Amino acid sequence: MFTFLESPLNVLHLSSKVLVAGLIVLLAGIYGAYLYQGNMPIALLVAMHAMTILGPTLLKIGYVMRLLAQYQTRRTLAIH
Incomplete structure (x- = not known):
């Protein structure tokens, strides 16, 4: 599981699914x-009321994952 999250592209795809x-x-x-x-x-x-809280929480988590994956991808490309 942790090796899956080491790749920024995997995290980017996962973040889209979470969003x-x-x-x-x-x-x-x-x-x-x-x-x-x-x-x-x-x-x-x-x-249903709990889902109105969990939905935005998943959106925020997915968005932060996306930002981190994009940052890591840019950083990796800048090094090479």
Whole structure:
């Protein structure tokens, strides 16, 4: 696992997947927590509200991963 994260390109690809997952989680949470008009169990409603917190968290983590991967790639290219 750690050897996978040593490559900036691997981290860049992973960050894209984390960003997409964060967006999907956020949009699903917003729809379920605020836009859906039907009845749902309280546990599911709580999960939807939690998704509105977890989605932006994943977006931030993915964005920082992307910035770090781009910085490392530029630094590697500047050395060579």
